[in-house]
Amino acid sequence: MALKIVKGSIDRMFDKNLQDLVRGIRNHKEDEAKYISTCIDEIKQELKQDNIAVKANAVCKLTYLQMLGYDVSWAAFNIVEVMSSSKFTYKRIGYLAASQCFHESTDVIMLTTNQIRKDLSSPNQYDTGVALTGLSCFVTPDLARDLANDIMTLMSHTKPYIRKKAVLIMYKVFLKYPESLRPAFPRLKEKLEDPDPGVQSAAVNVICELARRNPKNYLSLAPLFFKLMTSSTNNWVLIKIIKLFGALTPLEPRLGKKLIEPLTNLIHSTSAMSLLYECVNTVIAGEYWESVGNLCVQKLRILIEDSDQNLKYLGLLAMSKILKTHPKSVQSHKDLILQCLDDKDESIRLRALDLLYGMVSKKNLMEIVKKLMLHVDKAEGTTYRDELLTKIIDICSQSNYQYITNFEWYISILVELTRLEGTRHGHLIASQMLDVAIRVKAIRVFAVAQMATLLDNAHLLTGNTQRNGICEVLYAAAWICGEFSEHLENPTQTLEAMLRPKVATLPGHIQAVYVQNAAKLFATVLKGEEGNTDSTAAQEASQLMIDRLPLFVQSANLEVQERASCILQLVKYIQKLQQKDVEVAEEVNALFAGELNPVAPKAQKKVPVPEGLDLDAWINEPPSESESEDEQPKAIFAKEEPKHSRPRHTEVDEKELARRREARKQEQANNPFYIKASPSSQKVYQEAPGVEHIPVVQIDLNVPLKVPGLPMSDQYVKMEEERRQKERAEKKKKEKKKRKEKRSGRGKKHDSAPESEEDITPAHMVDIVTEEMPENALPSDDDERDPTDPHKALDIDLDKPLADSEKLPVRSHRAAEAQKSPTDGETENATLPEPKKKSSKEKREKKKDKERDRKVYDIQGNLQDGSQVVVSVIFENKCSSFLKSMEFNVLDSLNSKLQRPEGSGPHDGLVVPFQLPPGVSNEARFVFTVQSIVMPQKLKGTLTFIVKNEDDSTHEKLDFKLHFTCTSYLITTPCYSDAFAKLLESGDLKSSSVRLEGVNMPFHHLLARICFHHHFSVVERIDSCASMYSRSIQGHHVCLLVKTVSTVSIDAKCDEPTLLGNVLDEIKQTFSQC
């Protein structure tokens, strides 16, 4: 023994400790991976040693390596070993390692249940603390269920240090095991008034987190929180409470009124920005806007004006929340927000951009966009510039171009944007151009002219070849020029531009559009030249086509090649006809006749199903019916797996739908014949009596279209100003006239009033062609909560009284006094009332009355997995002597064996690791392996111990029996009714039934009793009939159908008939006792 210890400490001397490891890693910067792999080998050696100190050191190093990103999951078991060390130093390291490395799928976690339970009840508060902290990181649903009650008890611990931790960890437990919320809630509520401020704030934290997710269940706590809010001075707590009220007030408007005063006080008085910010946020979310709204906006303005970037950012963030509900209040601070666009900080600029989106109006759109365009020019970094670009387009195109009064201006803006180098958003600009050109008929002349210039100067855009996303706009330009070529001033020139050899360097899909639209242009040229006596121009055009198209015929792109060769042959034929002086223009134009109107994306859906078309009907004879056995389960599966049994038009899953929608959008965006619908596209500009608009149409002609290098949109801003002034002047004149006529004096106000939104008339009447939306469009259910959200399960009514079946699993001991027979060494047993606990328990009491020694033994079986059973035994010394050297031994059967440490014989006893002073009890655990669980079993055992009196000591022994009932192998497992039905109809289960005579108790008591004693859960209950479910540790399903008419009958099904028979016998037994 001594040698072993010496050897251990010598080993330690040569070990690396954590500091050495860290230093080593720092010294091996070049070959870190290699160094670490040798370290890991060393650690593996260290872990093989018996010395716990060496192991702990190794685990500590592993934790460090884990942080560096190395996989240490292989050492999980060693971590558990270190966790279970009795020395705090090592325990602490073990728990730290576990909290860093364990996650839900770590399988050794289930071995830790008892260790953690032991640590939770440790007399040392730091042991308990360290266990709670660790548990908070790796709690699993199983751990949560098994330990919920222990933790709940700790919430009333004498030490605030423990109470506080227990309260906080309860939140994690609730998330993993929602059933624990109701039973634990009353105590949690109590903790809101705990004398210790730390515990109180922990309780506030937990309840606030819970309430934020499911506020309606916590309304009843409002008065209590109100009291806390007005009395607390701790800002950390106040913030949480205010946040909580933010979640509650939307549900209870009266609360809002009550809160106004304290909130206003806080906003006025607090110096803590975080608290102020929280108050403002709550005001924004709640119903208090009327009274405190302005105060909030003022405070936000102060935040935004602050030099602290953080406050500025948050101010803008809060403003954008206000924008959604009270846009007017924000719009008055436009100056400030525009100022933020100049900020150095990109995130602040982006926030300000977001705000601008909601702030534009017809009046200020041009001005704001002008400002943004300036920023685009001087922006550094493509991401921010791209962001600006998309924002400009978003702002302009929002609500179906609602705020655009002059589309020529918008086209110029788009054209200017094409000059951005390296933007990724060529697509976006292109689709806007197409959208506007197609839907705004009045703008086509202008758009075509602009696009022709773009095509003419294509080399500017394609400067650095295809990587440049901006060349996408050429796609739009070519299409617009082709489709609306009748508006072109000089089609021949554009045709020439489109057939330049340089075009062949563009991406294939753009070339294809070029080729096709060149043909359209060609048709237009022919049409224009027709009737001219001199046909050379038309012939030149044909020759141009014939000369240039072969380049495209050689294209590697199939689409380009096919279109080009088709058109080439066509043109050759036309040329022949031309040489014979045949009039061809009309025929050629017929190729491209007809106008393309926008189609709503949902139009397809609105096509009525033709009469007599039944998509569900079989086209061919359905396949012959399968064997009747397979039939039924199929019908049940159908609900869950529609793909298998129903035609595919049924619900495709959300993701797939979204993906397809996305793909379709993408397709539509690239397809000039398909125009996007904007949201709320119902607004159509009405043709109004438009005397004012005529001058603007004239202005069009003056625009120097041919100079693409110059920014033009600015001119529109000026023109627009002028136009508006003119309009205003005209209006004034008219009004004056009117006034003069009417001699009324009341119109004066109008003169000085700033122009309102309605005063601004669009520059030219725009017919925004809109598509119809289907009338029966389904409301989107976007607010459906994520089914995986753990908080969904916590939506639990907390005000209902607790039902018996909800009580948390409690490890209670039957009172010894309850038993009267003082027979030596006799074992009695009763199943322990424990619902909802995975590990079923058995409790045996044993009692011995020998002279004046009394000892009670409570034995609890704790089932862990398919073949292992943990029996915890509570030894209580009821006599007045000291008991020591206890040894626990059980006579193994073939089926069940006590697990003994390696190296000990099959009949050796296990030493109980403690001594018992008089009146003290303690618990020890023993692991049994069980092979078959279908039969109940009794194991005989002996406990030997030394009774130490003052003068002498005697060696004594006590016999007992351990009764493993079949019920104790069952685990309460919740089961949903559909899964239950599936199970029943799978046909694998054997049935059996039993009748309970003379049971006259209410049905729900009966059910509770079965749940309680036999670990079932109720699947469904209809009147006096209920289905119940449980599962054995080896995965046998046990289903019960309990009916009560005059007597109680239980029909049961299980895949293991012997197990079922025994369980039913045990149930019968339970009810015969009452």
Next chain:
Amino acid sequence: MRFLLLFSRQGRLRLQKWYTAISEREKKKIIREMTTMVLARQPRTCNFIQWKDLKIVYKRYASLYFCLGVEHEENELLALEIIHRYVELLDKYFGNVCELDIIFNFEKAYFILDEFLMGGEIQETSKQIVNRAIESSDMLQETMEEYMSKPAF
């Protein structure tokens, strides 16, 4: 709170704490994204970043970045306050804390953190109480170590 990361200016991770169960791969991805994102920020910009459904609140202290991922409803200023409080606690414990303190005593840094935050919630707002708890559990450990270093025979 979802996670707390500490990393150096070179992007070397010094401490990581996760308050929700995430797979190792996911963790590595997030760590990589966080370091590149935070390190790329210009000086004198605000300390908040919108990232997916989270708010990232970071702050630089000397050569170390403290980076906290919080849920969307959380108060950013409070999160900054949490970071600051943690730094204060480290400072108090190590006495003018520097990066090397945290590298070589990383487990202590974790212990301090665990006394301050738990399961992603603030556990104790009072500095004194946190300090006292750490001291007493350290005392317990010291005595254990003394005991262990005594010859066992």
